[in-house]
Amino acid sequence: MIKKRYEVDYGVRVSSVELFGQASERGIVKDDVILExxxxxxxxxxxxxxxxxxxxxxxxxxxxxxxRDKTTAFVAIEMGKK
Structure with a gap:
């Protein structure tokens, strides 16, 4: 599904994003694919x-x-506590 929809051979799809979390604040949205x-x-x-x-x-x-529109973006996120 990822390969066909996003025209990539690897990656994991974002299934959800925490509201007001770092990912959300940086513009990551549901159905983005993390490639690297x-x-x-x-x-x-x-x-x-x-x-x-x-x-x-x-x-x-x-x-x-x-x-989803097949563009690629780079997003920097600071790691929090584990």
């Missing part, structure tokens, strides 16, 4: 969780995101 975290390709939810686990509290991570 800090230039690391994301192929599964497991990959995504592992990439986040590597980040330290207060560190900024860079997400590469594919939008």
């Amino acid at each position: 975290v800090n230039k690391q390709k994301i192929n599964s939810v497991k990959d995504f969780k592992e990439a986040l686990a590597k980040a330290k509290e207060g560190e900024a991570i860079l997400l590469r995101i594919r939008r």
Whole structure:
């Protein structure tokens, strides 16, 4: 489904976004596809969780995101407490 709809071969779809959370404030919306975290390709939810686990509290991570309109965006988010 991701491959056909977004024309990408990898990534994980955002199923929900916390209202007033950092992701929401940075413009990430439901159905965006996270392609990379800090230039690391994301192929599964497991990959995504592992990439986040590597980040330290207060560190900024860079997400590469594919939008529904097939544009690509880069979004920086500061990691909170784990």
